[in-house]
Amino acid sequence: MIRVGLLGCAHVHAAVYVAAFRGAELGAEPVAIYDGDAARSAAFAQANGLGIAHDPEELCRMVDAVIVVAEHVHYPELVAAAAAAGRPVLLEKPLGVTTADCRLLLSSPAWLSVSFPVRYAPSVVRAKHVLDGGELGALVAMSGANRGPYPGGFFGTKSLAGGGALIDHVVHVADTLRYLTGCEYSTVYAEAGHFREVGDVEDCAQLVATTTDGAWASIDSSWSRPPGMPGALDFEMTMWFERGRLHIDGFARRAMLVGPDGAIAFDDYGRGMNEEMLADWIEAISTGGPPPIPAIEGGKATALALAASRSVETGEVTSVRGILE
Amino acid sequence: MTSVQGHQQSPGAGAPLRVGVLGGGAMAAVHLRTLSSSPYARVVGVAAKTLSTEVLALAELVGAQCTSVDRLLETGGLDAVVIATPTDTHADFACLAAEHHVAVFCEKPLARHPAEGERIANAVAAHGTKVAVGHVLRYFPEYEQARRVVLGGKLGTISTARMFRVNASPATVKGWYAEPSRSGGLLFDLAIHDLDWCRWTLGPVRRVYACQSGESGHEVVSVLLRHTGGAIAYIDASWRDKRLQTGLEICGTAGLYRVGGSTDAGFELSLDVAGAPSYLPGDAFDSVRADNPYRVELEDALGWFAGGPPPRSVLADGLAALRVAAAAEESIRRARPIEVEIDR
Missing domain, CATH: 3.40.50.720 (NAD(P)-binding Rossmann-like Domain)
Known part of the structure; x- marks a missing residue:
């Protein structure tokens, strides 16, 4: 043990x-x-x-x-x-x-x-099998979302978290796309905003990246969901390839549980990704x-989040590959 | 603005408007179906380079002559034309109609380029005529409802809007869709629906960033909008899918509104027969419904031509949406965000 x-x-x-x-x-x-x-x-x-x-x-x-x-x-x-x-x-x-x-x-x-x-979510594991088989061909585009409610705690404090929704939630989609397709990010542009009255970081953000192979990849990492919303935390990726489309929902394994008062809750089943x-x-x-x-995998995904944060600061398209050099 | 529950304004109490239809393809057929069952219009002529068998049959049904655009306009006696031709021909036909003092219902997009849209605006100003633009999404019940929820303040301050619109490629049926110089591609033909809805609902657009990939006629675009009011809107559009699917999610400081498309809501059909993909929404084939968006948008326009209040989308709206689409196109070409110069 x-x-x-x-x-x-x-x-x-x-x-x-x-x-x-x-x-x-x-x-x-x-x-x-x-x-x-x-x-x-x-x-x-x-x-x-x-x-x-x-x-x-x-x-x-x-x-x-x-x-x-x-x-x-x-x-x-x-x-x-x-x-x-x-x-x-x-x-x-x-x-x-x-x-x-x-x-x-x-x-x-x-x-x-x-x-x-997320690499261990059942839908991602299956996607990895399909993509390793090669029948879908090259990636054309990916639209991803990993949204949730405002997480509270240190997440809203820049001096402790380093940033907000871009720092917290970009990396999961960024890593999963790299893991599945082997792509690397080339450039990124992002819009972000601080809409809530709490915290001093961006709570909503949308980035659009390009890959070194000419595909685009976008990620909505916003803390835009109302607190208490059933299924507020999501993870979805739609991927278009040369020969087909693949949609992944990382949290699809859940049932709806309705209480006597009609309140709806989501009840996850099966062995979890954690x-x-x-x-x-x-x-x-x-x-x-x-x-x-390994750390380099974390570094490649985090580079996209850091480059997106820099894009928000400068208002310009930012090189992802250059961010850690 | 007209009522959100369909038009309540009868398009003119007088005689039906005499309408000409320009175009012989899928959208011409959609509008002919509406016109054929509308008490407010009488189709007097259909003009197109090539007419589909469906358009020919509808023309025969309504007793309309098939002719050329010039002859249709010069013969006189028209109150309005419906322009449902390829996008790059819209401006010439709209200006020609204005010169003949004929009102125009123009399919979206208003034109291929903003400069052409401005040419239409000048012609309309010179001749004192009217142009309605077919941004039909403004008449789809779920988008209408979403706008009402946003404007009613139920969501608080809007932070993000996330829209998607994926479809089979129309270019497999009509080749001009795959020619960017003619159609503007997916961005101008499909994504413009959501660009227009975002402007209509969230206000003017300050900045646009867009990416595009995939071969012409089968492209996928990503459009990121920053509205002047601060909201962030994001649109996915695709011509690489099997059928039309749409949806939107609007988040604000006080709540969230999410809805899938009404087009196939509650209806799923599987046929064991292979055939050409359909890229039109189901509503396009069911023009008799009272809240059919294609029917209501056209009857709203006809009502305006007959002296009633304006429809939800007129020339200025079509031109503004076109400018946002053109900014997105420039963003794709230059790989940088583009400030939208004129958007009020």
Whole structure:
């Protein structure tokens, strides 16, 4: 049984990962947490039955592997601590929120896998099979959306999150398209706005990128959904190829559950994409294999988000390939 | 503006308008079907280089003569023409009609280029005639309702609008659609529906960015609009699909409105027979419905020609939509965002 520690719990996925480990037999058990905010750390530890570490080094001594789920800006220092202790890392996306952070993480000696659970969604797994078969031909265009409600917490604070809807949600679609088709992004243009009264970051954003093969790829990463909306978080991609079209809904495995008052909720069924990703990560650690999703994969997807943010600042079409050079 | 629940204005209490139809293809047939059952119009002539068998049959049904455009206009006695010819011919025919003091219902897009649209505007101003433009989406019930929800403030401040419109390629049936110089392609022929609706509902457009890929006649376009009021609108359009599918989602600070297309709402048919793809919405074949968008838009225009209030889309609207489409075309060509110069 691999002992897993959490470096940070500010990210909403901290509780999601703990629940995934507890709800499925993944060969690992979350045992401890470190968070820079002592009160938050204690509350999270108590709620989830975890031990408390007082610094990242102590956490690394208590566990076999770590998941970095802190505020985005803390990723480099936490990954550095894990690398120094020789602990394998699962790093929450994005890879970093500045080009400097990205470069630091790309050159980290840590055994590091990036958290892109969508690669494990059943529809994406099937799409990968179909596309590897080659019958669809080259990509012509892709329109993607990964929308949700305003996530709250540190996500709306630029000094902790590094940015808003572009930093949070672009990378999932950006990575999945690269994963499925092998494309690389060439340029990007984006429009973004801050429409809500909370936070100091963009809460709605739409980008249109081009690939090095002449296709276009667009992503709506807006936090535009009303809080409490059933199925508010979505993940959809429509892809046109030379010889056909493919549509993917990453969250299609859910039923509608109606309560006695008529209230509608969505009820997910089957093994979730987080469980699949964690199982793959744990297996790689157990067998001494390479990281399932290496840092460079996170870097390529994050480069699109960072270039889109720069496009919003400058109002110009921005080179994606140049962003990390 | 006319009522949103279909027109309530009878198109003129007097005699039916004498209408000529220019064009012999799919849209000419759609409008002939409406005219054939409308008490407000009498079709006196149909003019086109080539007439489909369907248009020929409809012309015979309504007792209209088949002739040339020049002869149709010069014979005189016309109150209005419906222009449903290839896009690059709209401007010449619309100007010719204005010179003959004949009102025009012009299929969208108004013309291939904004300069041609301005030529029409000058002719119309010089001769004091009227031009309605067939931005039929303004008459589709779900888009009409979406606009009402937005303008009613139910969604708060609008942040984003996301539209899609995918279809089979009409170029497999009519080759001119695949010629950008004639049709303007997918952007001017299909995406312009949503460009117009976004302008109509979310206000003037400040900036446009667009990308296009795929071979002519089978292209896919992506259009990103920034409205003067701040809203971000995004449109996907495709001529690489099997059939027409549409939808929209509007988000605001107070809520969200999402709707699929009304065209096939509640209707799904599978036939075990292969055939040419149809790219027209189902409504186009059912002109007798009281809220059929093609019927209401045309009868609204006829009512205006007969002295009633203007329809939802007139010359200025068609020209403004054309300018946004032209800005998107320039954005595709120059690979950069384009400020829309004139959009009020």
